[in-house]
Amino acid sequence: MSQSELWVAAAPALVQAPAIRVRHLWHRYGAMDVLRDVSLEVGHGEIFGFIGPNGAGKTTTIRIMATLLDPMAGRVEIDGIDVSVDPDQVRKIIGYMPDHAGVYDRITVREYLEFFADSYRVTNLGVVDAVIELTDLGNLQDRLVAALSKGMKQRLGLARILLHDPKILILDEPASDLDPRARIEIRDLLLELRELGKTIFLSSHILTELSDVCTSVGILERGKLVVAGPIGEIAERLEEQRAAQAVGLAPGDPGAPRPIQAFVPAAVEPAPAPAADGAPVAPPPPAVVTTAGGAEIPAATRKRLRLRVLGDARVVMPLIAGGTGILGVEPGPGGQLTVYYVGNDRFVADVVRHLVASGVGIVGVEPERNELERIFLEVTRGDLQ
Amino acid sequence: MSAQTGRPTLADAPPSSRRIDRARIRVENLKNDPNPIWMREMRQAARLGRTPIILAVITGLMALLICAVGGVASVKAEPAKVGVALFHTFFSLAFAVVTWIGPAVAASTIASERSGRTWEALSLTGLGPTTIAQGKFLASLTYISLYIVMLVPVGALPFLFGGVSATEVLAAFALLFCFGVLSVAFGLSISSQFSSSAVAIVVTLLVAIPLSLMVYLLGGVALSVAVHDLWPAIPKGAPVWLPTAYVRAELGLEYLAFLVLAPLVVIGVPAWFLYEVTVANMGGVSDDRSSGIRRWFLVSAPAFCVAAVVPTFAVPSDRWAATAIALSLMFIFLTTMAFVFAGEPLGPSRRVLIHWERRGVGRLRRYLGPGITRAVSLLMILGTLCLGLQMAVGVILELTAGGPLAHQNATRVVAFGGYLVGYCLFLAGLSAWTRARSWWQPCS
Numbered sequence: 001m002s003q004s005e006l007w008v009a010a011a012p013a014l015v016q017a018p019a020i021r022v023r024h025l026w027h028r029y030g031a032m033d034v035l036r037d038v039s040l041e042v043g044h045g046e047i048f049g050f051i052g053p054n055g056a057g058k059t060t061t062i063r064i065m066a067t068l069l070d071p072m073a074g075r076v077e078i079d080g081i082d083v084s085v086d087p088d089q090v091r092k093i094i095g096y097m098p099d100h101a102g103v104y105d106r107i108t109v110r111e112y113l114e115f116f117a118d119s120y121r122v123t124n125l126g127v128v129d130a131v132i133e134l135t136d137l138g139n140l141q142d143r144l145v146a147a148l149s150k151g152m153k154q155r156l157g158l159a160r161i162l163l164h165d166p167k168i169l170i171l172d173e174p175a176s177d178l179d180p181r182a183r184i185e186i187r188d189l190l191l192e193l194r195e196l197g198k199t200i201f202l203s204s205h206i207l208t209e210l211s212d213v214c215t216s217v218g219i220l221e222r223g224k225l226v227v228a229g230p231i232g233e234i235a236e237r238l239e240e241q242r243a244a245q246a247v248g249l250a251p252g253d254p255g256a257p258r259p260i261q262a263f264v265p266a267a268v269e270p271a272p273a274p275a276a277d278g279a280p281v282a283p284p285p286p287a288v289v290t291t292a293g294g295a296e297i298p299a300a301t302r303k304r305l306r307l308r309v310l311g312d313a314r315v316v317m318p319l320i321a322g323g324t325g326i327l328g329v330e331p332g333p334g335g336q337l338t339v340y341y342v343g344n345d346r347f348v349a350d351v352v353r354h355l356v357a358s359g360v361g362i363v364g365v366e367p368e369r370n371e372l373e374r375i376f377l378e379v380t381r382g383d384l385q
Numbered sequence: 386m387s388a389q390t391g392r393p394t395l396a397d398a399p400p401s402s403r404r405i406d407r408a409r410i411r412v413e414n415l416k417n418d419p420n421p422i423w424m425r426e427m428r429q430a431a432r433l434g435r436t437p438i439i440l441a442v443i444t445g446l447m448a449l450l451i452c453a454v455g456g457v458a459s460v461k462a463e464p465a466k467v468g469v470a471l472f473h474t475f476f477s478l479a480f481a482v483v484t485w486i487g488p489a490v491a492a493s494t495i496a497s498e499r500s501g502r503t504w505e506a507l508s509l510t511g512l513g514p515t516t517i518a519q520g521k522f523l524a525s526l527t528y529i530s531l532y533i534v535m536l537v538p539v540g541a542l543p544f545l546f547g548g549v550s551a552t553e554v555l556a557a558f559a560l561l562f563c564f565g566v567l568s569v570a571f572g573l574s575i576s577s578q579f580s581s582s583a584v585a586i587v588v589t590l591l592v593a594i595p596l597s598l599m600v601y602l603l604g605g606v607a608l609s610v611a612v613h614d615l616w617p618a619i620p621k622g623a624p625v626w627l628p629t630a631y632v633r634a635e636l637g638l639e640y641l642a643f644l645v646l647a648p649l650v651v652i653g654v655p656a657w658f659l660y661e662v663t664v665a666n667m668g669g670v671s672d673d674r675s676s677g678i679r680r681w682f683l684v685s686a687p688a689f690c691v692a693a694v695v696p697t698f699a700v701p702s703d704r705w706a707a708t709a710i711a712l713s714l715m716f717i718f719l720t721t722m723a724f725v726f727a728g729e730p731l732g733p734s735r736r737v738l739i740h741w742e743r744r745g746v747g748r749l750r751r752y753l754g755p756g757i758t759r760a761v762s763l764l765m766i767l768g769t770l771c772l773g774l775q776m777a778v779g780v781i782l783e784l785t786a787g788g789p790l791a792h793q794n795a796t797r798v799v800a801f802g803g804y805l806v807g808y809c810l811f812l813a814g815l816s817a818w819t820r821a822r823s824w825w826q827p828c829s
Contacts, residue, residue, distance in 0.1 A: 070670055088511055096506075107428050125388055
């Protein structure tokens with residue numbers, strides 16, 4: 001074999017496969033398609049948020065990734081390994097925490113983890129201690145699992161899936177039903193795990209929970225992936241799309257940006273449906289709000305800014321109400337002022353400068369940061385399967 | 386290294402090492418690194434407050450009952466007869482305890498993992514259905530063994546009265562343990578099919594109670610009459626005759642056939658089948674869930690055939706009836722298997738095919754893999770061979786024995802056997818046809 005042939009033969013091995021690759025995934029329960037041609041990729045070290053309303057198909061996708069369900073059509077690869085062909089190999093490199101997972105009640109936290117360490121055939125006894133320390137379960141290690149709170153059980157679930165040091169963590173609604181403190185603790189733990197080099201695939205329908213931790217997201221609606229990619233990139237493209245619509249360019253026109261549906265991995269060609277019912281999903285009609293002047297604008301373009309001023313907020317209101325880009329102003333207690341507007345960060349800076357120039361003492365400025373909510377509202381129609 | 390025991394796991398001995406060394410390492414690892422599920426189940430059971438209470442109540446009730454029966458019986462009967470009566474009473478009740486509680490305990494194990502939503506976490510550890518089934522089996526067997534051990538002092542009471550020997554009592558306890566193995570395997574196989582432990586327990590008890598009563602009446606009371614004809618030392622109509630037979634029967638071909646070979650087949654073959662069913666039920670839809678049951682059939686069909694045909698040698702007075710019974714039993718076995726194979730997948734999955742290719746699996750192994758045509762063809766070939774062998778043995782025995790009805794009986798054997806072979810082939814074909822036309826596909 002020549003050198004070039006050797007290089008060609010070795011090439012596929014040199015190119016690192018993405019942590020998770022889903023290609024044209026279909027699944028059906030009875031007569032209902034729960035997944036329709038879902039394709040996405042998650043790179044190594046990412047925290048990928050998988051968003052969708054209840055019944056969108058998130059758990060089905062995740063169960064297929066976790067080798068618990070066979071796909072009816074399509075292919076799912078975890079670190080380059082096909083889950084349908086080598087589920088045992090995939091199980092060695094993933095840690096899967098299901099939604100509302102059960103636990104063995106009549107053993108202690110340490111015994112629980114020791115049992116799973118043995119089941120995973122972990123040879124190093126120190127792993128249990130290390131995982132207990134990482135998940136901050138040290139004070140609870142001799143307590144019976146039955147006596148743990150829901151948040152602690154979730155933490156124990158996370159500890160369990162870390163025992164065999166998996167490269168990829170797949171978490172289905174990890175913070176559902178948790179109180180705010182437990183949610184924050186789980187979020188911090190996820191960020192810590194990311195720093196340890198883990199790839200995290202995280203599903204949720206609580207957007208604020210995801211926006212804090214995710215590097216990229218995928219939004220699933222009615223079994224179809226409507227958008228996937230880094231949050232900032234999607235937001236930017238949406239902004240471009242809005243701007244194009246404002247000057248009268250329709251999607252597909254020369255010069256118009258790619259429609260938002262094209263955010264799914266570009267290399268993937270659409271696959272035919274496995275059955276007759278493969279009608280494409282129509283793009284969602286944007287929800288609209290009406291401005292004070294009577295003009296209709298997409299609801300998702302409306303942004304919110306919270307200001308705290310010295311003195312009575314109602315005195316300040318006339319200074320900005322009715323201005324260009326201002327959709328509405330609401331006074332609140334303690335000098336709080338909520339401003340609804342259309343514009344970017346520069347616009348916020350202009351508003352603040354204008355108020356300062358008018359002699360208003362500004363104590364705090366809190367622009368709306370949750371772009372994910374806007375993206376979600378803009379790309380989904382809000383109906384369930 | 387086992388985290389639960391804190392002891393090191395020895396590396397497997399190289400294949401070139403002595404067999405004794407490999408066995409020693411295996412035994413050492415069983416001690417140091419036991420099945421993790423077994424360990425965990427035992428820990429959980431130890432913390433269950435009701436376990437010692439149930440054990441104490443059952444033992445206490447049993448002791449009271451035996452003392453009451455002994456007290457009433459000893460008023461009129463001599464001590465030896467009281468001892469025999471107590472022996473039968475105690476082991477009949479112990480049989481009920483083992484065959485009812487054993488399946489119920491086992492039935493809740495796998496199903497409770499599913500209903501308690503711990504199954505997914507367990508299956509993702511990579512332990513595999515075999516290890517999980519073994520762990521669950523060991524845990525349930527340990528639990529039922531606790532009952533047996535607790536009952537030992539009560540079971541020894543009949544021995545004090547006389548009429549039964551210590552060996553008979555020991556043999557009876559050993560047989561009780563064997564029934565425990567079967568009961569637990571039965572409960573596990575049902576448990577592996579259900580996702581609700583309550584449903585699994587109810588279904589298990591609904592099947593186990595009538596089945597155990599049938600085994601007790603047919604295999605105990607009714608069979609003891611036939612055994613008494615063979616070995617007069619065995620009392621007629623005694624339900625717990627097998628331990629007595631082991632001690633009092635004369636050694637010979639009959640002893641070997643009825644007391645060694647038949648019990649081995651009767652306990653071993655169903656226990657293996659139930660184990661394979663349990664493992665298959667725990668596997669994924671795309672996994673190879675057929676090879677285990679097919680291997681079992683490949684071994685058990687000839688074993689069952691031989692076990693059914695050997696008694697015909699021991700009954701010279703009515704060979705035709707013995708041959709007909711043997712053929713009928715074999716036919717029932719084959720019919721059951723036709724229904725079992727009707728649930729086979731149409732062919733091997735992509736996963737199975739790829740794994741076969743990678744491992745360079747041979748033709749025999751592939752033949753024993755998933756696929757309705759493979760299963761049915763094996764059933765047809767083995768069924769015809771087994772029934773043919775039984776027919777041949779029956780005909781040869783009739784002709785060599787001679788007598789005025791020899792030719793007529795030989796013709797009867799051929800006609801009856803031929804009919805059974807034809808019907809067996811029809812059933813196998815029918816099950817394949819219905820499966821091929823079925824819309825049903827197994828789902829996980």
